[in-house]
Amino acid sequence: MSDIVERLRRLYVQNGTNYVQEAADEIERLRAERDELRRQLAEAEQDARRYRYLRDQQAGEVDDYGTVGIKFRCDFEHYRDLDASIDAAMGLTRPAEES
Numbered sequence: 001m002s003d004i005v006e007r008l009r010r011l012y013v014q015n016g017t018n019y020v021q022e023a024a025d026e027i028e029r030l031r032a033e034r035d036e037l038r039r040q041l042a043e044a045e046q047d048a049r050r051y052r053y054l055r056d057q058q059a060g061e062v063d064d065y066g067t068v069g070i071k072f073r074c075d076f077e078h079y080r081d082l083d084a085s086i087d088a089a090m091g092l093t094r095p096a097e098e099s
Contacts, residue, residue, distance in 0.1 A: 005024045054070050072085075075089075
């Protein structure tokens with residue numbers, strides 16, 4: 001079965017009003033928006049994993065004021081990119097295009 005956008009674009013539109021074309025355009029716009037939101041969600045989920053790693057593995061003692069310190073040393077390879085350094089500490093690798 002072909003994609004709904006392709007099928008909508010092939011339909012004959014009567015009365016000169018092109019609701020089908022508008023529907024196809026809106027579907028494409030919504031798909032692009034969905035894909036961008038999925039990308040943003042994946043980034044937020046990775047940030048949350050980094051936070052939990054730092055909280056669970058690197059958090060220091062609570063001081064007299066209730067402050068918790070986090071000590072984290074970056075490896076030399078990733079010292080300019082904190083996310084990459086935390087990922088390396090977590091044993092994760094990043095896709096080549098993000099390196």
